[in-house]
Amino acid sequence: MRAVLSLSKLRSQFVRDVEEISGEDLLACNQCGKCSAGCPVAAAMDMLPSQVIRMAQLGMTEVLQSRTIWICASCLTCVTRCPKGVDLPRLMEALREISLRAGASEIDLNRLPPDLVRELPQLAIVGGFRKYIK
Ligand code: SF4
Numbered sequence: 001m002r003a004v005l006s007l008s009k010l011r012s013q014f015v016r017d018v019e020e021i022s023g024e025d026l027l028a029c030n031q032c033g034k035c036s037a038g039c040p041v042a043a044a045m046d047m048l049p050s051q052v053i054r055m056a057q058l059g060m061t062e063v064l065q066s067r068t069i070w071i072c073a074s075c076l077t078c079v080t081r082c083p084k085g086v087d088l089p090r091l092m093e094a095l096r097e098i099s100l101r102a103g104a105s106e107i108d109l110n111r112l113p114p115d116l117v118r119e120l121p122q123l124a125i126v127g128g129f130r131k132y133i134k
């Protein structure tokens with residue numbers, strides 16, 4: 001993906017929102033890649049965790065189209081590996097929150113197979129509501 005850098009993007013409302021919602025300093029990340037190397041679900045992602053934070057640093061709102069922000073399992077593996085103390089799950093949550101506020105719902109309840117709904121643990125359903133639906 002081609003990135004066009006500008007000061008206005010680096011200081012954009014999007015960057016401020018991500019930092020405010022997550023409570024994290026995006027520029028703390030030095031792109032070492034340890035988070036991506038240890039992420040247990042990286043193979044299912046369309047973009048590595050370190051790439052997600054890089055795009056957020058650069059104010060690239062295209063990152064909101066990535067499946068990665070929905071696939072992140074908040075397992076905290078990356079948090080234990082990050083030498084800069086970046087809490088990536090918080091950043092992923094902030095990106096999901098911004099998407100949800102913009103009206104994106106990742107799953108449509110009406111399209112879930114009834115058999116699946118019957119079999120899913122209630123905790124998983126409630127957790128899914130929290131993560132995927134505004
Ligand atoms: S491990 Fe930390 S510093 Fe390294 S790329 Fe990931 S978030 Fe950035």
Ligand code: SF4
Pocket residue numbers: 035038039040041042049071072073074075076077078079088089092
């Ligand atoms: S919290 Fe998310 S990004 Fe970090 S290692 Fe777990 S699944 Fe990967």
